[in-house]
Amino acid sequence: MKAVHFGAGNIGRGFVGLLLDEAGYELTFADVSEALIDQLKAADSYTVHEVGDGGRDHVISGFKAINSNSEAEALTAAIAEADVVTCAVGPNTLKFIAPAIRKGIDARPAEADKLVVMACENAINATDGLKAFVLGDDAADVESKAVFANTAVDRIVPNQPEGMGLDVNVEPYYEWAIEEPAFGGNPPKIPGATFVPSLAPFIERKLFTVNTGHAATAYFGYGAGIEKISDVLADEALQAKIYAVLQETKSLLVAKYGFEPEVQEAYVRKILKRFANPELPDTVVRVGRSPLRKLSRHERFVGPAAELAERGMGSTALTEAMLGAMLFDVAEDPEAVQVGEILAGNEPEAAVSELTGLDASHPLFAQLVEVAREAKGTRTV
Numbered sequence: 001m002k003a004v005h006f007g008a009g010n011i012g013r014g015f016v017g018l019l020l021d022e023a024g025y026e027l028t029f030a031d032v033s034e035a036l037i038d039q040l041k042a043a044d045s046y047t048v049h050e051v052g053d054g055g056r057d058h059v060i061s062g063f064k065a066i067n068s069n070s071e072a073e074a075l076t077a078a079i080a081e082a083d084v085v086t087c088a089v090g091p092n093t094l095k096f097i098a099p100a101i102r103k104g105i106d107a108r109p110a111e112a113d114k115l116v117v118m119a120c121e122n123a124i125n126a127t128d129g130l131k132a133f134v135l136g137d138d139a140a141d142v143e144s145k146a147v148f149a150n151t152a153v154d155r156i157v158p159n160q161p162e163g164m165g166l167d168v169n170v171e172p173y174y175e176w177a178i179e180e181p182a183f184g185g186n187p188p189k190i191p192g193a194t195f196v197p198s199l200a201p202f203i204e205r206k207l208f209t210v211n212t213g214h215a216a217t218a219y220f221g222y223g224a225g226i227e228k229i230s231d232v233l234a235d236e237a238l239q240a241k242i243y244a245v246l247q248e249t250k251s252l253l254v255a256k257y258g259f260e261p262e263v264q265e266a267y268v269r270k271i272l273k274r275f276a277n278p279e280l281p282d283t284v285v286r287v288g289r290s291p292l293r294k295l296s297r298h299e300r301f302v303g304p305a306a307e308l309a310e311r312g313m314g315s316t317a318l319t320e321a322m323l324g325a326m327l328f329d330v331a332e333d334p335e336a337v338q339v340g341e342i343l344a345g346n347e348p349e350a351a352v353s354e355l356t357g358l359d360a361s362h363p364l365f366a367q368l369v370e371v372a373r374e375a376k377g378t379r380t381v
């Protein structure tokens with residue numbers, strides 16, 4: 001069995017690559033980073049270190065690496081022969097990897113088993129988005145040669161400290177949920193993954209609990225001048241604010257999907273414990289990265305807050321976290337700079353439309369206009 005994984009970064013090496021390796025796939029990483037690909041080509045193995053309670057080390061070896069910019073032919077050949085293609089490159093990068101996946105699919109013999117394509121990004125239905133780019137204007141016989149399945153991946157993999165090489169520190173916890181109906185009874189063999197009949201409850205529960213809570217932690221922490229995620233949780237007042245955010249998303253998830261309140265409460269508490277893992281060197285700057293994406297319409301804040309408003313339910317804790325996102329003025333983060341420019345260059349109403357994609361008639365809109373007004377008045381850069 002062969003797998004090609006796009007994006008040999010934190011989650012690529014520390015989670016998707018690990019589970020594919022453990023499932024017995026011959027693994028090829030594809031990435032645009034020349035330095036990273038050269039390191040992978042030169043290495044025989046790397047180690048995934050699970051840090052925190054119950055953590056252990058896993059050694060991954062026998063992988064190949066392809067520079068997806070300069071080794072296009074090798075990449076096409078690898079995809080043409082693969083059983084599985086996965087990616088973890090960021091939701092906004094799917095359009096850039098799609099042409100290479102399409103070339104590989106086109107090069108597959110008609111009689112080959114269908115290629116399984118799965119995006120492992122923090123976004124709802126990311127594989128559907130990737131599929132649309134792969135199909136493009138001329139779908140040809142793509143769907144007779146490939147099957148596309150949405151997935152939800154959960155494991156905190158921070159940026160790695162200097163000197164780690166290819167090794168990756170990760171938390172011990174993980175979950176990879178994959179929608180099963182796409183496979184017509186013949187799912188790929190990945191023992192570490194969980195196949196589910198419908199992904200929507202899983203991805204929304206994950207995105208609107210883990211990622212909403214994580215982003216709120218980052219923005220509240222950044223506002224308080226704290227660098228490390230676990231230190232934000234150690235501050236009782238900030239922990240209470242994060243908990244309040246997760247009570248709002250809990251009320252939505254319970255109302256929408258019928259989750260048992262106590263089950264969701266246990267999930268929330270487990271996640272807060274994961275964030276508080278002091279051995280995980282995770283930062284508010286990584287977790288808060290790309291605030292423009294995180295403030296967008298179907299993402300971790302506006303997604304649940306809009307649905308709560310539509311149901312006549314409150315979201316003041318969520319909107320306080322959104323204020324934090326608008327005040328996340330990290331100069332090295334291009335999206336943080338863009339948020340500042342949108343606030344500075346527009347009246348609050350227009351800024352909310354541009355940032356969140358919400359229409360002025362939406363029941364959440366007026367509340368967010370006040371948030372944008374405050375952010376505009378507070379932000380200096």
Ligand SMILES: NC(=O)c1ccc[n+]([C@@H]2O[C@H](COP(=O)([O-])OP(=O)(O)OC[C@H]3O[C@@H](n4cnc5c(N)ncnc54)[C@H](O)[C@@H]3O)[C@@H](O)[C@H]2O)c1
Pocket residue numbers: 006007008009010011012030031032033036068088089090091093096097120121122153154155156157158
């Ligand atoms: N780190 C986590 O805790 C975590 C957990 C779950 C999901 N995710 C999701 O996984 C994705 C990647 O996150 P990450 O933390 O691993 O980021 P990362 O920056 O560590 O890794 C991304 C990798 O993609 C590569 N890349 C960028 N453009 C590319 C292209 N056109 N072709 C091939 N490779 C390309 C980069 O060079 C980099 O190595 C994101 O969608 C993120 O939300 C991350």
Ligand SMILES: O=P(O)(O)OC[C@@H](O)[C@@H](O)[C@H](O)[C@H](O)CO
Pocket residue numbers: 122153154155156157210211214215286287288289290
């Ligand atoms: O990757 P992002 O930018 O969408 O979100 C940052 C973190 O919340 C995220 O990477 C988590 O660590 C991960 O989603 C945990 O499963």
